[in-house]
Amino acid sequence: MQSGFGFANQVFGAERLLLERMLESLGNPSVQIVLWDGRQARQGGDASGARMIVRDRGALLKLIADPEFWFGEMYTSGRIDVDGDLAEFIETIYRCLPRATPGTLGKKLLAPFSDARRNSLPKARSNIHHHYDIGNQFYRLWLDREMVYTCAYFPDPTMSLEDAQVAKLDHVCRKLRLLPGETVVEAGCGWGTLALHMAKHYGVMVKAYNISKEQIAYSRQRASDAGLKNRVEFIEDDYRNIQGKFDAFVSVGMLEHVGVENYPELGALIERSLKHSGRGLIHSIGRDYPSSMNPWIERRIFPGAVPPSLSEMMQIFEPFGLSVLDVENLRLHYAKTLEHWLQRYENAADSVSAMFDPEFVRAWRLYLAGSLAAFRSGAMQLFQVSFARSGYNQIPWTRQHQYLS
Amino acid sequence: MQSGFGFANQVFGAERLLLERMLESLGNPSVQIVLWDGRQARQGGDASGARMIVRDRGALLKLIADPEFWFGEMYTSGRIDVDGDLAEFIETIYRCLPRATPGTLGKKLLAPFSDARRNSLPKARSNIHHHYDIGNQFYRLWLDREMVYTCAYFPDPTMSLEDAQVAKLDHVCRKLRLLPGETVVEAGCGWGTLALHMAKHYGVMVKAYNISKEQIAYSRQRASDAGLKNRVEFIEDDYRNIQGKFDAFVSVGMLEHVGVENYPELGALIERSLKHSGRGLIHSIGRDYPSSMNPWIERRIFPGAVPPSLSEMMQIFEPFGLSVLDVENLRLHYAKTLEHWLQRYENAADSVSAMFDPEFVRAWRLYLAGSLAAFRSGAMQLFQVSFARSGYNQIPWTRQHQYLS
Numbered sequence: 001m002q003s004g005f006g007f008a009n010q011v012f013g014a015e016r017l018l019l020e021r022m023l024e025s026l027g028n029p030s031v032q033i034v035l036w037d038g039r040q041a042r043q044g045g046d047a048s049g050a051r052m053i054v055r056d057r058g059a060l061l062k063l064i065a066d067p068e069f070w071f072g073e074m075y076t077s078g079r080i081d082v083d084g085d086l087a088e089f090i091e092t093i094y095r096c097l098p099r100a101t102p103g104t105l106g107k108k109l110l111a112p113f114s115d116a117r118r119n120s121l122p123k124a125r126s127n128i129h130h131h132y133d134i135g136n137q138f139y140r141l142w143l144d145r146e147m148v149y150t151c152a153y154f155p156d157p158t159m160s161l162e163d164a165q166v167a168k169l170d171h172v173c174r175k176l177r178l179l180p181g182e183t184v185v186e187a188g189c190g191w192g193t194l195a196l197h198m199a200k201h202y203g204v205m206v207k208a209y210n211i212s213k214e215q216i217a218y219s220r221q222r223a224s225d226a227g228l229k230n231r232v233e234f235i236e237d238d239y240r241n242i243q244g245k246f247d248a249f250v251s252v253g254m255l256e257h258v259g260v261e262n263y264p265e266l267g268a269l270i271e272r273s274l275k276h277s278g279r280g281l282i283h284s285i286g287r288d289y290p291s292s293m294n295p296w297i298e299r300r301i302f303p304g305a306v307p308p309s310l311s312e313m314m315q316i317f318e319p320f321g322l323s324v325l326d327v328e329n330l331r332l333h334y335a336k337t338l339e340h341w342l343q344r345y346e347n348a349a350d351s352v353s354a355m356f357d358p359e360f361v362r363a364w365r366l367y368l369a370g371s372l373a374a375f376r377s378g379a380m381q382l383f384q385v386s387f388a389r390s391g392y393n394q395i396p397w398t399r400q401h402q403y404l405s
Numbered sequence: 406m407q408s409g410f411g412f413a414n415q416v417f418g419a420e421r422l423l424l425e426r427m428l429e430s431l432g433n434p435s436v437q438i439v440l441w442d443g444r445q446a447r448q449g450g451d452a453s454g455a456r457m458i459v460r461d462r463g464a465l466l467k468l469i470a471d472p473e474f475w476f477g478e479m480y481t482s483g484r485i486d487v488d489g490d491l492a493e494f495i496e497t498i499y500r501c502l503p504r505a506t507p508g509t510l511g512k513k514l515l516a517p518f519s520d521a522r523r524n525s526l527p528k529a530r531s532n533i534h535h536h537y538d539i540g541n542q543f544y545r546l547w548l549d550r551e552m553v554y555t556c557a558y559f560p561d562p563t564m565s566l567e568d569a570q571v572a573k574l575d576h577v578c579r580k581l582r583l584l585p586g587e588t589v590v591e592a593g594c595g596w597g598t599l600a601l602h603m604a605k606h607y608g609v610m611v612k613a614y615n616i617s618k619e620q621i622a623y624s625r626q627r628a629s630d631a632g633l634k635n636r637v638e639f640i641e642d643d644y645r646n647i648q649g650k651f652d653a654f655v656s657v658g659m660l661e662h663v664g665v666e667n668y669p670e671l672g673a674l675i676e677r678s679l680k681h682s683g684r685g686l687i688h689s690i691g692r693d694y695p696s697s698m699n700p701w702i703e704r705r706i707f708p709g710a711v712p713p714s715l716s717e718m719m720q721i722f723e724p725f726g727l728s729v730l731d732v733e734n735l736r737l738h739y740a741k742t743l744e745h746w747l748q749r750y751e752n753a754a755d756s757v758s759a760m761f762d763p764e765f766v767r768a769w770r771l772y773l774a775g776s777l778a779a780f781r782s783g784a785m786q787l788f789q790v791s792f793a794r795s796g797y798n799q800i801p802w803t804r805q806h807q808y809l810s
Contacts, residue, residue, distance in 0.1 A: 095796060099726055155803055288795045289723040310729055311719035318694040318714055321504055323783060327715075327732035332798060378728060378796025390693045391500060391783025393737065398560055400808045 015057075016041060018064045026067060027096035031089065035060070050084025050092075072296030072370075076363040086365065087342065090373035097379070099289065121238050123304065124257070125211050136191070136218050141351050142344035147191040147218075150253035150283065151334040151382045161340040164333075169197040172252065174402050175281050175326065175386050178202040182247035185209070185273055187239035188254025192219025192232070198250075199231040206232045207246075209239050240265065245275050255284035256305050260312050267320040279325075279388040279395070285334070286313065286381040294370070301367045307380060317387055325395060326386040331375050334382045338372035420462075421446060423469045431472060432501035436494065440465070455489025455497075477701030477775075481768040491770065492747065495778035502784070504694065526643050528709065529662070530616050541596070541623050546756050547749035552596040552623075555658035555688065556739040556787045566745040569738075574602040577657065579807050580686050580731065580791045583607040587652035590614070590678055592644035593659025597624025597637070603655075604636040611637045612651075614644050645670065650680050660689035661710050665717050672725040684730075684793040684800070690739070691718065691786040699775070706772045712785060722792055730800060731791040736780055739787045743777035 019041055023029065032051035033042040041054070054060045059079035062070040074080035082089050136147070143149055144165045152164035153171045172194065178184065180203030189195050189208035192215070198204050210216050216236040223232045239254065249270050258266055270280060285307040292298075293305050310327065317324055345352070345368055352361050374380040388395055424446055428434065437456035438447040446459070459465045464484035467475040479485035487494050541552070548554055549570045557569035558576045577599065583589065585608030594600050594613035597620070603609050615621050621641040628637045644659065654675050663671055675685060690712040697703070698710050715732065722729055750757070750773055757766050779785040793800055 099795075155805070157802055288726070288728045309719065309723055311716045311723055314714065314716035314719070318716055321693070323693045323734065323736075323786065324715055324732065325734045327729065328804065329728065329730045331728075332800065332802065376796075376798065381728065390504075391781075393781065395737065397562055397737065398808075399733065399804070400560070403803075403805045403808050 015060060015064070019060070022064045022067055025098075026093060027098045029093045029096040031092055034083075050082055050086070050089035052089070053081045053083055055079045055081065066295075069295040069299070072294075072300060072363070072366060075366050076300070076359050078358070078362065086369040087372040087376070090370050091377045094373050094377035094379045121240065124238060126303075135355070136214055138352070138355060139191075141348040142341055144340075146193045148193050149190055151285075151330055152337040152340075153330065154333055154336050157336060161337065161344075164337070165193075166197075168333075169194055170201075171402065172250065172281055172283065172384070173198055173202050175384065176248045176250060176279060177396065177401070178204050178248060180204070183207075183244075184248045184250060185242055185244070185246040187242065187249070187251040188257070189215070189219060189234065190253065191215050192222050192234060194250070194252055195219070195232050195234070196222060196226055196228055199228050200226065204231075204248075207235060207242075207244070208232060209235050209237055209242060211236065211238050240269065242269060242273055244273065245278075246273055247275055247278055249273055249278065249280035251281075252283040253285075255282055255313070256302070256307050259304060259306050260308055260315070263308075263312070263315040264319060267316040267322065270316070271320040271322060274389065276389065277392065277394060279386070279392075280322075281384060281386050282313070282316070283382070283384045284308065284313070286310065286383040288378065288381060297367065297370070300363060310383065313383065313385060317385075321390045322387045323390040323392070324385060324387050326384075326399060328384045330382040330384060331378065331380070334380070335372060335375035338368060338375060342368045342372055420465060420469070424465070427469045427472055430503075431498060432503045434498045434501040436497055439488075455487055455491070455494035457494065458486045458488055460484045460486065471700075474700040474704070477699075477705060477768070477771060480771050481705070481764050483763070483767065491774040492777040492781070495775050496782045499778050499782035499784045526645065529643060531708075540760070541619055543757070543760060544596075546753040547746050549745075551598045553598050554595055556690075556735055557742040557745075558735065558738055559741050562741060566742065566749075569742070570598075571602075573738075574599055575606075576807065577655065577686055577688065577789070578603055578607050580789065581653045581655060581684060582801065582806070583609050583653060585609065588612075588649075589653045589655060590647055590649070590651040592647065592654070592656040593662070594620070594624060594639065595658065596620050597627050597639060599655070599657055600624070600637050600639070601627060601631055601633055604633050605631065609636075609652075612640060612647075612649070613637060614640050614642055614647060616641065616643050645674060647674060647678055649678065650683075651678055652680055652683055654678055654683065654685035656686075657688040658690075660687055660718075661707070661712050664709060664711050665713055665720070668713075668717070668720040669724060672721040672727065675721070676725040676727060679794065681794065682797065682799060684791070684797075685727075686789060686791050687718070687721070688787070688789045689713065689718070691715065691788040693783065693786060702772065702775070705768060715788065718788065718790060722790075726795045727792045728795040728797070729790060729792050731789075731804060733789045735787040735789060736783065736785070739785070740777060740780035743773060743780060747773045747777055 019033070023042070031042065032040070034051055034053045035041050036055050036057070054063065056079055059074045063074060063080065071080065139147060139149060144161045146162070146165055148165040148168070151168065152161060153168035154164045155167055178198060182204045184198055184204050184206045186195050186206060186208040189210045192208060195206040195208035199206050208219070210219070213236060216234050219234045223229045223234060274280065287307050287309045290309045290312055293302070293307065298305055345365065349361065371380070424438070428447070436447065437445070439456055439458045440446050441460050441462070459468065461484055464479045468479060468485065476485065544552060544554060549566045551567070551570055553570040553573070556573065557566060558573035559569045560572055583603060587609045589603055589609050589611045591600050591611060591613040594615045597613060600611045600613035604611050613624070615624070618641060621639050624639045628634045628639060679685065692712050692714050695714045695717055698707070698712065703710055750770065754766065776785070
């Protein structure tokens with residue numbers, strides 16, 4: 001039987017060796033791989049029964065050369081496909097990926113410092129424009145009604161995404177212990193939902209910073225529509241230009257874009273922006289250990305993104321007289337949020353296809369499914385870190401106030 | 406008037422300069438200092454009106470030379486005294502102490518690694534013997550009924566120390582989500598209170614390790630008295646010799662004695678001691694930034710003690726596939742606990758004096774008052790860190806279960 005393939009089969013024999021070596025470097029995930037001509041390049045397969053289809057030899061060679069980058073590229077262009085549940089297929093791979101060993105941690109820790117200008121002010125604008133200015137209309141297709149593009153909080157896992165996003169806003173506000181008349185500065189405000197929620201429901205005055213032109217314009221319109229223009233100021237500027245002293249500092253989903261090399265600057269900024277009684281909260285995607293971003297996500301979806309480990313995050317607080325009061329890991333809440341987003345995205349596939357080319361549609365599907373897999377498998381975490389000034393004693397006695405409805 | 410002091414006064418003039426320079430190095434705390442002959446060496450004074458009395462010139466010179474060590478030595482011997490509230494006097498000083506600046510953090514981070522054998526197995530035994538084997542009778546004079554020598558948890562700050570220590574045991578057990586029949590390993594079990602509480606109220610089997618001979622003997626007697634000998638095994642051995650796989654790992658008040666240089670060994674031990682579904686909790690004194698222990702406390706009270714910052718603590722988890730789920734800072738609860746201990750210690754002063762020499766009585770007063778000041782001022786923190794294996798998904802959906810009574 002085998003002899004029928006002749007020379008072509010011999011070439012495939014060499015490729016199979018390389019493929020096996022590549023899979024070994026990925027921790028030998030139990031995945032099934034099918035080639036362009038229907039041959040099975042790899043037996044097995046995860047419990048979901050999903051399988052990868054490689055549509056041409058060039059795609060196979062690129063995948064072998066650098067799977068973490070080229071899987072994304074080839075999937076986007078359709079030269080690689082996944083038959084079955086894409087998120088489960090990727091989760092199988094994430095769960096096998098060898099972790100950074102203690103010996104390589106030092107190198108990984110240093111890696112972010114190798115390009116200190118990655119998130120310089122102009123670069124940051126270009127990075128953020130890349131992701132957030134592709135059209136509010138697009139995000140409206142699959143985000144919740146309030147346009148919250150960060151991890152929701154599901155006190156009950158069966159609740160709707162809309163309710164869970166509001167619950168997240170309140171969870172953040174409770175942790176900040178906002179009082180009417182207080183002032184809040186928000187670094188990276190998305191489409192303005194948290195800023196407006198704090199002003200409307202907690203009676204605070206908010207200055208909210210964002211360098212995404214489209215998001216700021218949208219946020220200002222919302223403030224105007226809601227009659228909150230005198231309580232919420234949306235400022236199109238980099239967080240590094242924040243001026244003034246505030247009762248609270250909050251940042252939800254911006255730290256991922258800051259880069260570890262800029263944490264000391266952020267810590268110093270927070271310290272000088274807080275009143276004596278000031279407190280704050282940072283909500284960010286993170287990792288269980290220092291590691292760089294998946295190179296495809298970093299190149300195609302989130303330029304400049306680095307999700308920190310907790311030891312890295314502590315570099316914001318420890319040198320600057322800030323005391324960490326509370327850290328909550330909401331990883332499973334982000335997995336649940338992504339389940340909703342992916343489902344809505346698929347439901348809106350026709351509308352997305354009408355707005356963008358097929359490659360865009362596939363890239364975003366991969367990004368959402370891959371993120372879901374990352375949070376399910378523990379490759380990514382979601383940290384909420386609450387803090388106050390070191391030695392400040394008017395802090396809550398327990399965390400019970402976070403759980404009163 | 407001044408001329409009457411003559412030559413002696415000139416000498417004092419030089420000493421005053423040195424004293425001022427010393428106070429400057431301490432951040433210029435507003436403290437009043439009175440000399441052996443009644444002269445005021447320093448005006449001012451903190452709000453409590455406490456003042457330091459230096460009883461001879463030798464004590465003054467030693468204080469000037471190295472205040473962080475010699476204040477303790479001279480206070481212990483009675484050559485320096487504090488007239489007024491000792492804890493408030495020390496808090497005034499702690500609140501002024503210059504923090505490690507970002508530039509010096511690196512050095513401080515590295516400092517613990519300079520003596521990697523500080524907590525070698527034999528040294529650890531000698532260090533622990535120094536503090537914990539001075540007589541259970543002594544601790545019984547001022548600890549709670551259950552002999553818990555770690556930070557209590559006061560859901561209501563007016564509750565009794567006895568109730569707050571039981572609340573702490575339950576807070577830890579809730580965070581661990583113990584189920585009847587599960588197995589727990591405890592590293593550093595004190596007088597056995599938590600181990601017995603877990604077995605009695607949560608139905609688990611416990612192996613509890615401690616290298617303090619007196620504490621182990623006491624714990625075994627308690628297990629026998631309570632009819633829990635078949636459910637709790639007290640093992641007189643170093644935590645580094647823990648064997649087996651458990652559903653939960655818990656350590657309350659031991660990490661302070663481990664030393665940052667031994668965290669990777671501890672992390673590897675935890676990783677290999679946990680079942681796939683295992684989880685754990687470490688409760689430890691900590692700091693807002695890496696810094697060494699006060700040298701007097703380290704020499705006289707707790708040899709080998711190093712309270713870690715969170716970034717240092719993360720070295721237990723990040724290299725070993727462990728995921729931090731929750732961090733709670735209970736600093737004010739330790740201040741409250743120490744208020745109770747200090748009050749009880751003073752109430753038992755006659756009994757302590759009957760057991761030990763006056764220097765011991767003063768040293769322990771200073772240690773308790775100084776610790777109270779450290780937690781009130783933010784010089785010390787108390788971290789409870791909960792964790793599970795990275796990517797394990799049968800974790801609680803929220804933290805609400807910690808707050809159901």
